[in-house]
Amino acid sequence: MSTTKSCVWSLPTLLFHWILVIGITAAFLLHQGRFLSVHVALGYMVAVLIFFRFIWGWTGPAYSRFSDFPLGFGKLKEFLTNIRMEGVKYSGHNPAASLAMVLIFVVGLLTAVTGIFLLTSEQKGFFAPVNQINPFEVIGKWHNPLAYILAFLVIAHIIGVIIDTVLHPAKATLGSIFNGRKNWVPEEVRLTPLQKGFSIVWIVVALFIFFLSLLGQQVSTINP
Numbered sequence: 001m002s003t004t005k006s007c008v009w010s011l012p013t014l015l016f017h018w019i020l021v022i023g024i025t026a027a028f029l030l031h032q033g034r035f036l037s038v039h040v041a042l043g044y045m046v047a048v049l050i051f052f053r054f055i056w057g058w059t060g061p062a063y064s065r066f067s068d069f070p071l072g073f074g075k076l077k078e079f080l081t082n083i084r085m086e087g088v089k090y091s092g093h094n095p096a097a098s099l100a101m102v103l104i105f106v107v108g109l110l111t112a113v114t115g116i117f118l119l120t121s122e123q124k125g126f127f128a129p130v131n132q133i134n135p136f137e138v139i140g141k142w143h144n145p146l147a148y149i150l151a152f153l154v155i156a157h158i159i160g161v162i163i164d165t166v167l168h169p170a171k172a173t174l175g176s177i178f179n180g181r182k183n184w185v186p187e188e189v190r191l192t193p194l195q196k197g198f199s200i201v202w203i204v205v206a207l208f209i210f211f212l213s214l215l216g217q218q219v220s221t222i223n224p
Contacts, residue, residue, distance in 0.1 A: 005172065006188045008091055009180035012056070012199030013064045017177065019206065020049050021154075024108065028151055037214060040119065045210035047112035050105050052202040059198065061189045063092030069102065070095045084167060091182065094164070100157040107150045114143040 009017075027042040057066040070079075070090065079095040093101060118140025165174040176182040180189075191199070 005181040005183055007180050008063050008182045008189060009176060010061050010064065010189045010191055010195075010199075011180070012191075012195075012202065013060070014177075014180050015199075015203055016049060016053055016056070019203070020046065020053075020108070023049065024150065024154060028147060031147075040115070041210045041213035043112045043115045044213045045206050046108060047116070048206040048209050049202075050109040050112070052206070053105060054109075056198075056202070059195065061191055061195060062187065063189060066102075068092050069098035071098050071102065083163075089171065091187075096160055097157070097164075100153060100160060104150065104153050104157065107146055107153060111143060111146040111150050114140055114146055118143050 023042045023046045027039050027046065030036075030042070031039045056064060059065075062068060070093070072095070076095040076099060161174060161177070164171070170183060172181065172183050
């Protein structure tokens with residue numbers, strides 16, 4: 001097995017990761033007062049990003065597919081038991097990181113969707129015309145608790161990366177978050193033309209939704 005650094009995270013995966021990080025962090029911090037419009041726009045963007053990420057999890061390249069995530073209680077228990085040892089070198093996500101990422105995707109999407117429901121119950125946002133006060137308001141009440149669960153998962157994931165870096169610095173896990181490259185990767189990631197096209201649509205649509213929402217809210221404020 002090669003010990004040289006190889007590409008494990010493709011550019012679309014890296015872009016998704018960092019735009020999601022910025023989106024979730026900014027949305028959590030800017031949820032009140034005059035920044036509420038930015039919070040809402042970020043929520044729409046996060047929802048679109050994660051929706052496309054689920055598709056990418058089935059159609060994307062190696063290491064980004066959910067089939068490459070070593071999920072399962074047995075694998076997680078084995079990994080945590082032997083966390084100090086080199087053991088099996090995971091080219092992509094290890095079992096703990098795999099579980100954290102799946103939970104972040106699911107809770108992140110639910111947080112964004114419940115936020116949209118909350119907006120709709122107040123007759124605001126893209127879906128205001130289909131407002132049905134009672135069901136939308138009930139589901140929307142889950143938005144804040146889910147946001148705090150999401151924050152906990154993100155922090156836990158960051159702590160996991162730090163622990164992995166301290167215990168096994170040679171794997172270059174931390175660096176791979178920035179440059180997409182890790183040690184002990186038997187095969188580099190290669191994108192097909194279809195995957196490249198999909199990734200462009202993915203990022204562009206998410207950013208477009210963000211700016212469309214932000215602009216729409218500004219216009220509605222100027223012209224109530």
